[in-house]
Amino acid sequence: MNLGKGSYILAVLAVILIAANFWLAYPDNFDTTFFLLTISNLFILISSIISIRKLKKQD
Numbered sequence: 001m002n003l004g005k006g007s008y009i010l011a012v013l014a015v016i017l018i019a020a021n022f023w024l025a026y027p028d029n030f031d032t033t034f035f036l037l038t039i040s041n042l043f044i045l046i047s048s049i050i051s052i053r054k055l056k057k058q059d
Contacts, residue, residue: 007052008052010048011045017041018038021034021038022038
């Protein structure tokens, strides 16, 4: 698996994890752990997007 394909897979998994965090926390479990998990998944998603853009610019 090359870096480009892995970045796409990681981005999809991060989106799934963010959706799962909201699904598990709704409607009344929005605590500190929820926000920390969501923020960490957003950082994973952002880094995947940056690496995908960087790979596209190299080609």
